[in-house]
Amino acid sequence: MTPFQTILAKELRCFFVSPILYVVGAVFLFISGLIAHLMTVNAGQQAVRFLQVQNTYAQLNLNELVFRSLFYSLDFVLMFLLPILTMRLFAEERKLHTFELLLTSPVGINELISAKYMSVLVIYLGLLSLTSLTPIILSLYASFHWHPILTGYVALAFQGGLFLACGLLASATTENQVVAAFLSFGMILLIWLLGGLGSLLGDTTIGTVLSYLSFTEHYDRLVRGLLEAKDIVYYLSGIVLMLFIAHRVVDSHRWS
Amino acid sequence: MIAVQHVSKHYGHHRALDDVTFHVKKGEILAFLGPNGAGKTTTMRILTCFMPQSEGSATVAGFDCLDQPTDVKRHLGYLPEIPPLYPELTVDEYLTFVGRLKRLTPQRLASRTSHVIDQVGLGHVHHRVIGHLSKGFRQRVGLAQALIHDPPVLILDEPTVGLDPKQIIEIRELIKSLAGSHTIILSTHILPEAMAICDRVVIIHEGRIVAEDAPDRLSSRLRRSEKMSLTVKQPQPDWLERLGTLPGVLNVLPAATPNTCTVDCELGKDLREKLSQFVVSRGYGLLELKPLSLSLEEVFLQLTHQEEDAGPGEFDHHDSSEQPPA
Numbered sequence: 107m108t109p110f111q112t113i114l115a116k117e118l119r120c121f122f123v124s125p126i127l128y129v130v131g132a133v134f135l136f137i138s139g140l141i142a143h144l145m146t147v148n149a150g151q152q153a154v155r156f157l158q159v160q161n162t163y164a165q166l167n168l169n170e171l172v173f174r175s176l177f178y179s180l181d182f183v184l185m186f187l188l189p190i191l192t193m194r195l196f197a198e199e200r201k202l203h204t205f206e207l208l209l210t211s212p213v214g215i216n217e218l219i220s221a222k223y224m225s226v227l228v229i230y231l232g233l234l235s236l237t238s239l240t241p242i243i244l245s246l247y248a249s250f251h252w253h254p255i256l257t258g259y260v261a262l263a264f265q266g267g268l269f270l271a272c273g274l275l276a277s278a279t280t281e282n283q284v285v286a287a288f289l290s291f292g293m294i295l296l297i298w299l300l301g302g303l304g305s306l307l308g309d310t311t312i313g314t315v316l317s318y319l320s321f322t323e324h325y326d327r328l329v330r331g332l333l334e335a336k337d338i339v340y341y342l343s344g345i346v347l348m349l350f351i352a353h354r355v356v357d358s359h360r361w362s
Numbered sequence: 363m364i365a366v367q368h369v370s371k372h373y374g375h376h377r378a379l380d381d382v383t384f385h386v387k388k389g390e391i392l393a394f395l396g397p398n399g400a401g402k403t404t405t406m407r408i409l410t411c412f413m414p415q416s417e418g419s420a421t422v423a424g425f426d427c428l429d430q431p432t433d434v435k436r437h438l439g440y441l442p443e444i445p446p447l448y449p450e451l452t453v454d455e456y457l458t459f460v461g462r463l464k465r466l467t468p469q470r471l472a473s474r475t476s477h478v479i480d481q482v483g484l485g486h487v488h489h490r491v492i493g494h495l496s497k498g499f500r501q502r503v504g505l506a507q508a509l510i511h512d513p514p515v516l517i518l519d520e521p522t523v524g525l526d527p528k529q530i531i532e533i534r535e536l537i538k539s540l541a542g543s544h545t546i547i548l549s550t551h552i553l554p555e556a557m558a559i560c561d562r563v564v565i566i567h568e569g570r571i572v573a574e575d576a577p578d579r580l581s582s583r584l585r586r587s588e589k590m591s592l593t594v595k596q597p598q599p600d601w602l603e604r605l606g607t608l609p610g611v612l613n614v615l616p617a618a619t620p621n622t623c624t625v626d627c628e629l630g631k632d633l634r635e636k637l638s639q640f641v642v643s644r645g646y647g648l649l650e651l652k653p654l655s656l657s658l659e660e661v662f663l664q665l666t667h668q669e670e671d672a673g674p675g676e677f678d679h680h681d682s683s684e685q686p687p688a
């Protein structure tokens with residue numbers, strides 16, 4: 107086994123024996139199920155209303171009524187939940203003094219960070235794939251377009267990936283897990299608010315730059331079914347940047 | 363095997379290590395002695411590439427700690443001050459994890475794991491979760507972790523802390539048995555431990571090396587006079603004064619009981635014969651006459667408390683009493 111695989115396996119093992127994963131997983135799946143349920147019921151009520159008023163079966167747009175709102179709500183849920191998943195990554199190693207073991211083993215900081223990031227990413231994507239039950243079950247009873255749903259999942263995957271990278275960075279800066287969680291939540295919130303500020307400033311240069319820096323417009327396009335390279339580039343560079351800063355942080359702690 | 367040259371380390375404005383130089387030969391066991399905050403852990407962290415030094419150079423197994431950290435780390439087993447354990451893993455899982463981190467092949471990993479479990483006496487707890495083990499057993503797991511890849515250099519920060527007396531003896535035996543094929547640095551506060559297992563002792567105080575020698579030679583080096591304890595049967599009121607007039611006797615001090623005294627003699631003159639003749643001829647009744655040597659504890663206290671009578675010129679190098687503290 108390479109050090110990357112070794113650390114990845116250990117991280118996954120620690121996740122599966124800790125309650126955090128189960129709590130985060132249960133809350134995430136429960137909320138996503140609940141939202142999907144509410145949206146579907148809501149769509150059904152609209153269909154009934156159509157029937158009463160117009161006496162015809164209207165072609166309801168499930169993509170818009172169910173999935174788009176589902177994707178927007180999940181985005182919000184991730185903002186709160188993912189920092190809890192990432193908070194222990196480095197903070198715990200510091201607290202347990204196992205950092206000393208890792209950094210005095212023939213393992214590069216690159217491998218350490220990538221393995222840790224991969225472990226939370228795997229867990230998050232696993233949870234996300236469980237939510238695909240919603241479109242699969244709905245597709246048995248109704249028809250809708252698959253394309254925006256697939257890009258919506260791409261959006262969720264990248265969005266979560268970015269949040270996880272923020273969380274990893276936050277965790278690398280402290281040995282207190284609670285501080286790490288709040289810090290990553292704050293970072294995500296800040297990036298989000300940049301978008302708000304950007305749209306407030308409108309079409310000015312600063313406004314455009316700020317909107318680009320925030321994930322809102324990129325997420326938006328993907329959820330609406332537009333799969334464009336620039337949005338993927340945005341997410342990938344954001345993730346790489348966060349992991350790079352985390353690398354510097356881990357390295358610099360040795361110098362203090 | 364290990365060379366530390368003029369190494370200093372600053373934490374902000376705090377100087378934790380100041381121009382530390384020492385060498386460890388292959389197969390040697392070196393003990394690092396010093397009071398709390400002396401800089402033992404800091405030195406070890408520099409040697410293990412956990413943190414870089416501010417000045418100077420350190421090499422382990424021929425590799426520089428700053429320039430070739432990966433090579434250094436491959437040759438090292440390190441037991442930090444606080445054993446680096448994951449409480450949610452079992453002992454087996456943990457040792458497997460560390461072995462893989464140290465790049466052991468799967469076959470070797472299996473044999474090494476069972477070997478070190480035997481070595482440090484973890485036989486009946488190897489399947490238990492580390493978080494449920496007692497402190498002494500955790501310390502042993504920490505030690506097993508340092509040994510798992512059979513590294514040529516071992517750096518052990520207070521390896522016997524928290525162990526029971528029987529286990530302390532076993533672990534000391536283990537460390538002793540590793541000498542020769544392994545080069546070992548260990549830190550300790552326990553002086554008999556250093557005496558018992560080490561070839562050489564480095565005493566460090568406030569970031570400076572204040573003495574470095576074999577344990578038994580340290581105490582003799584520190585003496586500026588030979589001390590004798592003399593016990594007689596019938597002391598006379600002026601016997602101490604009379605003893606003091608003997609040639610070669612520097613000082614006579616009364617000891618705990620009225621018929622015992624401590625005689626300070628000039629260094630290098632064995633006055634035992636003259637003293638006994640004198641005592642017998644005066645009819646004091648000689649009961650006991652024995653030379654006193656400083657215990658390592660006394661040496662240690664004397665060195666680290668920088669008593670004014672520990673004058674300069676005692677040591678070949680690093681005499682701290684001449685320089686004002688940094």
Ligand SMILES: Nc1ncnc2c1ncn2[C@@H]1O[C@H](COP(=O)(O)OP(=O)(O)OP(=O)(O)O)[C@@H](O)[C@H]1O
Nearest residue numbers: 373376378396397398399400401402403404405443
């Ligand atoms: N991370 C740090 N930041 C600032 N100062 C530190 C740090 N680590 C150690 N020090 C300081 O450096 C000095 C040496 O500490 P070190 O841990 O090396 O002592 P030690 O000899 O191992 O002591 P002990 O016997 O208590 O383990 C101490 O004064 C300590 O306060």
Ligand SMILES: [Mg+2]
Nearest residue numbers: 402403443519
């Ligand atoms: Mg220490």
